[in-house]
Amino acid sequence: MLQHLITQDAGLRMVPTDRDKLTTGVGQLLDDLRALPEGADPARTRTLSRWIGIGQMCLGHHAEALTFLRQSLDLAAASGNTRAVVATSLNLGDAHRYAGDMRAADALYRSALGTARSHHPELVDFALQHTGKYLMERGELVGAEAHLREALRLRIAKGDTELIGSTQAALSRVELLIDRAAAPGSDDTVPRQWNGRWTTWLQSHTTARSPDRWAEDFPAIRGAVRGLTAHQRVHPRHLRDQPFPAELITAMAQEAEQALTTSGYLHNGKWNAAVGDAANRFAGHVDLAAVVTESTGLEVEQPHNGVYIAYLEEGQFLDFHVDEFGFGEANLILCLKHERSAAAPTVSATVFIGADGYRACDLAAGECVVFDGAITPHGRTPLAAGERVTLISFGFRARDAAKRSAAHLPAAPH
Template identity: 65%
Template sequence: MLQHLIRQDENLRMVPIDRAELTTALNGLREELATGPDPDRVRVLTRWIGIAQMSLGDYDEAHAFLRWSLELAITSGNVRAIVATELNFGDAHRYAGDIETAETFYRSAMDTARGQCPELLDFALQHFGKHLMERGDLTGARTHLQEALRLRITKGNTELVESTQAALDRVDALVGNAVVAPDEWSREWTTWLQAHTTVSDPTRWHDDLTAVRGAVQSLAVHQRVQPRHLWDQPFPTELVAAMAAEAEQVLAADGYRHNGKRNAAVGDAANRFAARVDLAAIVARSTGLDVEQPHTGVYIGYTEGQFLDFHMDDAGFGEANLIICLARTRRAGTAKASTTVFISAAGYLECDLDTGCGVVFDGALTPHGRTRLGVGESVTLISLGFRARDRERRVLANLPPVPA
């Protein structure tokens, strides 16, 4: 419908051939949608409006229309439409930096295609291969793209074959140039950090502090944000309480294990909080980094005995991370509570977050974790990711190598 107005850029992402022309065509689809066509036409229109908005960089609008289209596809039982729209939804989240949600949609589309819609399996493999390439998993990317290529050669569609070959060429170029994608670099740094220190046993924190401090000094020069405890921000208590209640519910019902604690997607309470509080302004004032409103968020729950070892976040989460404590319990008389811990060039920094307080930092370039929770202790947090308005600040280049 709008294919002729969209191309792939050097990173194999969809962008307009002519922004004004795509915007005009998009407005035409919106006008048709307003006439109230039949549900099947609504599904098609909302999907292409979502694709166009994604290509134009308006990810919130893209998410809204793709969600609408996917709901209609599910209601009608149109398996082809479900797979195709899940792939578009995955792209929209990937482009916006929400890596985990993107992967959920890609895997769902691949599973459905393998079982019920094999004619779209090559598309699912292609999209997931690009996702893995951006995450730095070049081996996994090549495996999926090669499977897609075999299927497309069998189809005999030259245009599709060329598209997959271009993606494979991109993977080969990354491997040949020894380019380490930011997310792979983060994982390698995490592995090194956890081999030299651990949050779980504070007596080990200083075992090899000289080596750790020297390594972290090489990271500090690249950090966009320095850790800062936001204890003085008057977040509305009723909004914090509403998020705490929502987090408790979704962590229990839909939470998933991740790095030793439970995570869950944020919901309406978090969206209301972000709509009422100018979080971008708070982060900008606190850090000096001009950021957009949060593009992603996750609830995190810790219970007795759990901890989060030192690690670095995937770059896609954002240039600034804001963690806010929503609720916490601890046994009276406990000598020391669990804290958020950072490693800086000066050593270890602990941040004890009370309910309604936060800490902002650059999770992709600042090693961080949480100390072990004591008997009867629990902590519920929300973690929000912010993108810099200056797109050049989003690019991680000349990253310091992982220590040998």
């Protein structure tokens, strides 16, 4: 109704393209709302109230915006239209944010994102986008970046260039704020920007969702990927028959299931949870640094971090990306549990893009893969029906400090 009269300012807030025209447009909608006869379709009332509220918000009339958007949300809830509840909750969250009430905004964004995930997956990217911009304004830049990257992945899958551009603009804004927040002389800025730009480029040129596209995609990205992976400190290696104690693998699988159930969070399309005592016992019992060093030739310290990862739903996948440098120079992903249906024609696999194409690693429980996550594009293909995968990922730092340098890395293509 008023979309053509609204744009975004440098801070990514909605503002009028022409204030006078937007004022006139809002006035016309107010006249339309007042002219509705008694007993009019509540959906019409809800829609008019929503757009009047959005327009008033863009004009800076906070009290009016909150009144009309709350009316629209109440009508959506009363009718049981959960799709409208999600959309209007995001608008009302924006209105509270613009008015400076971050607590009310937070509750609305969280509620909208939760409802979208459970009932309207087609709206998850919108909820992530609004929540990411809210977190950006709160100064929670890591969380903002995570939400926006997930939104970008979903929007690339949709193929809507306008939505992709909107999220890329928000990500660029977050990256700029992260750069400004970096301490003077810090060298963290370059790796963070670099990895994010490579991930954006990769996801706009290929996808782990559709293995059938790989042969078609690869010729267009071959040169860029070869230039990137020439800097790998660890080449991907699928390690089978490692002498890991089975009881420790089982204990971690049980701990992961509990952690994911009670405190798991969705990040970049996969479920994550913090590791606990079982993982610490495993790392203390098994010389993982020796496993990585012997299999790759890169001398590393014992793991400095770890996280449980799970893929639990049919079709769930992880699109191609490169990790932030802070996770380490080497990664080890160990499979704790891989349930699969014998009837499924394919199974999900960890997949890498290298100089010669795509390589998939189907990990069974107790098997692992080591690679350089900061430089090697990697992801996971979609789960088949009846499939569930639980993993643990460890990060290692190279003993040679020179191996940690981000100098001389190739810039992401435009």
